[in-house]
Amino acid sequence: MVILKEEGIRLSVPKTVFFNPHMRFCRSFSSLFIGALDAELCVLDGMSACGARGLRYACENSNVKKITFLDLNKKAVKATKANVKKNKKSFKARARVINSDVNLFMHEHSGKFNFIELDPFGSPLPFLYDAIRCLSKLKRSFLSVTATDTAVLCGANSKACVKNYSSKPLNNEFTHENGVRILLASIARIASFFNFSTTPLLSLSKRHYFKLFICFEQGADAAVESAKKANGFVFYCSKCLHRFPSFHPLATSSCSCGAPLDFGGPLWLGELFDEQILKRMLELNEERNYADKKELASVLSLMLEEARLPSFYFDLHKIFKNYSLPPKKTQAILDALRAEGFTASRTHFIPTGIRTDAGIKKIREAIKSSSGV
Template identity: 40%
Template sequence: MGTKGGIKEGLAKIQMPAGVFFNPHMQLCRDIFSLSIGALPEKKLSLCDCFAASGARGIRYKLENKNISKLSLVDWSLPAADACKKNIALNKLKNSRAYKSRMETFLAKRPSDFLEIDPFGTPAPYLHPAFASFSNAYSKSAYLSATATDTAVLCGAHSDACYKIYQCSPLNCEFCHENAIRILISKIARTAADFEYGISPLFSFSHRHYVKVLLRVQKGAAFAVSSIKTLGYVSYCPKCLYREWAKFPTKKTCACGTILLHSGPMWLGPLWEKGHVQKMLQLLPARPYLQQAQLQKILCTVESELSLPPFYYDAHALCKKLKIGAHSLEALQNSLAQKGFCFSRTHFLPTGFRTDAPIEEIKKALL
């Protein structure tokens, strides 16, 4: 940002005029979601990047994936729209255009199969025009990718803001970043249902200051109802770190006597589709321009954790509660495995893990 120079990222060459936003720290995000698009089964998709800025994300998506046949780069800023136009030409992209327009106005006239919503802050205000666009185009299926950078809101630091924006009660706890994604998906599912669409998460990711999801969108009352029925609440004890989840909270107090904290309504279903993640792993070796080692580690971790229960634990938080020194995750895994429990690290947190063991067994394994 603020330079007249240019960069090369992935397969794209991007010029960045002064005043046009570009975040170099989002390269990993662009890497992993470009790969995720490549794993989609469709052969021809029209894609609209609704907050394109320099156009880096959308241009990479099209350059790196043969299944993107048409690209629209949309931004309300004239300098950004001009930059997109120049970067399209610089990368010699065909069937690609830049537009100076508000997202809502553009989508009302020019629908796409795939909408990329990557605004500053929350994507919540833009979900209604996104699904209205799908509906107006009579789309039976589509894709939506949404980024939220208001993680302080989603993670419970500003509860009132979360009520207002997402109509959810957040939770400031050790698994708050998973909560954040589940609250975001809940908001998307409820907006989708207004237009008789259901959603299915294909890939979810949390890193640094943001959370991001890629969802399949399907038309039909049955899909919409199924999505809404997947919403529910997590109940959490801040004293003993017990947690449970259900359609509605069923307990007021924990077995230890502490009043439970409740968060929701949130998405309680899977955050990833196993076949989609495996396809991403298959495609990765053929893309040497990506951050191979880092992506391999992330995807292997996700593949391991996706089949285990939601709401990961933090080994450091547990050790602090038990007033013991830090415990290695490898030793904890071995102890739980000896008792027949499953275990996986999580991409959400370096000291985080998932297991089907109850909290009492986890504590025994740590002591």
């Protein structure tokens, strides 16, 4: 048994129950998200393990009115019951702890939750249908979902991605954004079966995982629009690094440089972030004293910068290498691009990435003309 504290929450974790201390950042990020929502929440922590995540949500956010902790593992349920008792004085929400299979439970409790948290080992796919069905009786609801099958979504095993997500991944410099967009497309497709439109509010890529926060709203017309956004492609030239999104699967087979074009998709070609939520999370982070406060502020600010910029970031290191250019400072290149009238920002996806509406030719010119070494 390990006894520990995370952001003031006291936890006892038996050896056979899962707890990953490295996910503290993710739990803090998610708790900020909950706090930034302008809604009273009835939360299902569908894979609660020792209860760390759900307890953080309830103790840190007064808009969590009810919370159900659930896990398949009996020992996890026992540990969660003890942890809920230990922290009872720190939250007002009505709490209960249940031992069940999350799919069975969601199937039988349709309409009872407006916020579902899914934090599985590996892919969330086997749980998405029942989760969205469970939310489908409400006009508006939220899903928070973790995926740790990033190797599959990022194309380390292309066949597995085609099998699981019906989508072709790209194992290139923007593979993480591509992976997030493939997962989002699967979610939006399932949601549209239930007349739900899909609005991704935040898309986090970090270490070995993706964390997505999505808002679903009832309405056939908006659901059609989401389903369309889930049916996009990206075309990519590994020789000159040109890339472009397209809703047409057969946009073209060769690049203007003469090399063949590769493609990824179907994938989500809509937005990845909501600026209002990001701003509220930044404010909340200032008020809270999380151990990861600095890193949270940095990631949220990067997301705010990249929120409105074009999809499929460039990797400056890849461009330096590909074109044998002497490396320059990212800030100087961003300044040079902006001086030419282009939009340009960093991205939280990779430290050497930039988003811009400039094409590869203009980026090369900006690298050459910028002074910062």
